[in-house]
Amino acid sequence: MSKLLTGGCQCGAVRFTLKGQPGKASICHCRMCQKAFGSYFAPLISVGEGSLEWTRGTPAHFQSSNVVKRGFCRDCGTPLTYEAPDGVAIAAGTFDDPEALPPVIQYGTERKLSFFDELHALPGRSTSSDIEDTAWLVNLSSFQHPDHDTDRWSS
Numbered sequence: 766m767s768k769l770l771t772g773g774c775q776c777g778a779v780r781f782t783l784k785g786q787p788g789k790a791s792i793c794h795c796r797m798c799q800k801a802f803g804s805y806f807a808p809l810i811s812v813g814e815g816s817l818e819w820t821r822g823t824p825a826h827f828q829s830s831n832v833v834k835r836g837f838c839r840d841c842g843t844p845l846t847y848e849a850p851d852g853v854a855i856a857a858g859t860f861d862d863p864e865a866l867p868p869v870i871q872y873g874t875e876r877k878l879s880f881f882d883e884l885h886a887l888p889g890r891s892t893s894s895d896i897e898d899t900a901w902l903v904n905l906s907s908f909q910h911p912d913h914d915t916d917r918w919s920s
């Protein structure tokens with residue numbers, strides 16, 4: 766099955782297309798991924814047998830170890846890639862349709878945070894249910910790039 770998957774950073778300065786069949790979708794609990802994503806874990810889609818093309822801009826990089834580089838948008842800071850000697854993976858949340866590639870495996874479980882397995886049981890509220898407490902949301906104007914390719918973009 767061949768897929769055409771697109772995505773990019775929050776500001777739209779960096780956009781990509783992933784053609785062909787991607788590799789595994791995973792989450793990684795390792796401490797380096799937590800830090801690089803500013804999150805409890807990193808969701809990643811391996812490029813695998815697919816081919817990754819940067820269609821607007823390119824990521825900046827931080828060399829997080831002697832073997833791994835982390836790509837991110839130099840303008841908005843969105844984490845974009847994990848680049849290791851055995852291949853590249855893309856931050857799953859940056860895809861225009863993150864539902865398309867659900868994770869199938871967890872890595873780095875020795876550093877899984879103690880509360881991770883309980884996250885789904887937390888009480889939840891929708892954004893609109895909080896509207897009385899957050900009146901400023903009524904006038905919200907998003908500067909985030911839309912979830913599709915654009916000919917031009919400036920926020």
Ligand SMILES: [Zn+2]
Pocket residue numbers: 774775776777778779838839840841842843
């Ligand atoms: Zn950006």
Ligand SMILES: [Zn+2]
Pocket residue numbers: 793794795796797798799807873
């Ligand atoms: Zn990791």
